Amino acid sequence: MARLFGTDGVRGPAGTVLTAELALRLGRAAVLGGVAPDPERLARPRLLVVRDTRESGPMLEAAFAAGAAASGADVHLAGVLPTPGAALLVRSLGFDLAAVVSASHNPFADNGIKLFGPDGRKLPDALEERVAALVEEESPDGAWGTDIGQVTPLLGATEDHLRALDERFADLDLRGRRIALDCAHGATARVAPEAFRRRGAEVVVIGDAPDGRNINAGVGSTHPEALQRLVVEQGCELGFAFDGDGDRLLAVDHEGRASDGDELLALIALHLRESGRLAGGVAVTVMSNYGFHAAMDAAGIEVATTPVGDRHVMAALAERGWNLGGEQSGHLIETGFVPSGDGVAAALLVLEALAGDRLGDRRAMERLPQVLVNVPVADRDGAMADAGLATAVAAADAALAGRGRVLVRASGTEQLVRVMAEAPTEDEARAVVDGLVAAVPGRVA
Incomplete structure (x- = not known):
């Protein structure tokens, strides 16, 4: 059987891959396998469920909650809330587990379910595998159908998230500053504008009218063009774009130039180091620019460099006792606030780091040109094990030493080998990639 959990939970087209039946079984399995056993527990396990704005969200939320309640848990439904809000509330309100029904930056037809432990972090691989095994069981041991829990709404979750942002950024004064926000018609549509207004900013907003189907559609962090136009046309100082579930961030300066997670993370790292608040170093993935x-x-x-995925970044931070990490895609984690990417908190932290300067005037790093080619292959694992490819990669890496780098890796979900090079010029990067693509064995048309 294919692995149920990917790098960001269980995900797929809603109603066909991620069905109500699968969500119900996940809810059941999450209680029986994902909640840490506590022999002294007197009350039922308590689960928090939040979702984004997709039209399939209420269906999957209800199915997951039914499975969890049927397995003996009390389930609290917080409704639409950014993913980091779940990571915050699972800790502050003492839940045993949180589930987020969201497919992040994917189109509306997809959906997903990701699980967070009581520490606010995504479940470790071992617990995810235990949950996945229980999903496949026909009649698992446990309270299935006997000691039924309750399903109740959790009121005030949005205000709880905003209150946490208020406390963290109490000294950030944005009065007189005109800032654009793109909420991707997703989970930040209420939280983000309000958080900025409470700091005194004049806010110009797009992507704040979700209808269930327009999430991430031509807006948000994966489609910055709308925000780039808005910032320039409205004369904004800068703009921020979030993704559908609010755990990613992209920024745009006053001239419409976009800054990705690497550039924002570099700015934040220097700021925290200068203010004495950077614990150790910074964790990033192999995709971060040279x-x-x-x-x-x-x-x-x-x-510290990790495999792709914010869960790996978080694991590296926890292992080292560091407090800052992120991904080029815009997951930015400052663990002093929440052990998850939080786009709204990261945007406010960027403004704190700028200290009144314009984003376009603060170049924390110089990005090298990057070329990436996805190579279809018959056998990605076999291609990666090829000695000839390894030799070609080593030679290309040596040629770019001190000036750039290469990265060749197998896709985690498709029969692809991803070939990437960064070099002082795009022409050189492309030439390096072309040479490595030619060395990949088993290519298919």
Whole structure:
């Protein structure tokens, strides 16, 4: 059987792959396998469920809650809330588990379910595998159908999230500043504008009218063009774009130039180091631009590199006792606030780091040109094990030493080998990629 949980929970087209039946079985399994056993527990386990704005969300929320309640848990439905809100509330309100019904930046037809433990972090692999195994069981041991829990609404979750942002950024004054926000017609549509207005900002907003089907449709962090036009046309100082569930961030300066997670993370890292609040170094994934590493090296900030996925970044931070990490895609994690990417908190932290300067005037790093080609292959694992490809990669890496880098990796979900190079010029990067693509065995048309 294919692995049920991917890098960001269970995900697929709603109603065909992610069905109500699967969501119900996940709810059941989450209680029986995902909640840490406590022999002294006197009350039922307590689960929190939040969702984004997709039209399939209420169906999957209800099915998951039914499975969890049937397995003996009390389930609290918080409704539409950004993913980091779940990571915050599972800790502050003492829940045993949180589930987020969302497919993040995917189109509306997809949906997903991801699970967070009582520490606010995504479940570790071992617990996810235990939950996945229970999903497949026909008659698992447990309270299925005997000691039934309750399903109740949790009121005030949005205000709880806003209150936490108020406390963290109490000293951030945005009065007199005109800022654009793109909420992707997703879970930040209420939280983000209100958080900025409470700091005194004049806010120009798009993507704040979700209808169940328009989430991420031509808006949000994966489609920055609308925000880039808005910032320039409305004369905004800068703009921020979030994704559908609010755990990613992209920024746009006053001229419409976009800054991705690497650039924002570099800015934040330097700010926290200068203010004495950077614990250790910064954790990033293998996809971070070489320019980020060069900037951190110049600043004397240690960098840890992890596989792709914010869960791996968070694991590296926890292992080292560091407090800052992120991904090029815009997951930015500052663990002093929440152990999850939080787009709204990251945007406010960027403004704190700018201290009144314009984003376009603060170049925390110089991005190297990057070329990425996805190569279809018959056998991705076999291709990656090929000695000839390994030799070609080593030679290309040596040729770019100190000036750039190469990265060749197998896709985690498709029969693809991803070939990437970063070099001082795009022409050189493309030439390196072309040479490596030719060395990939088993290519298919």
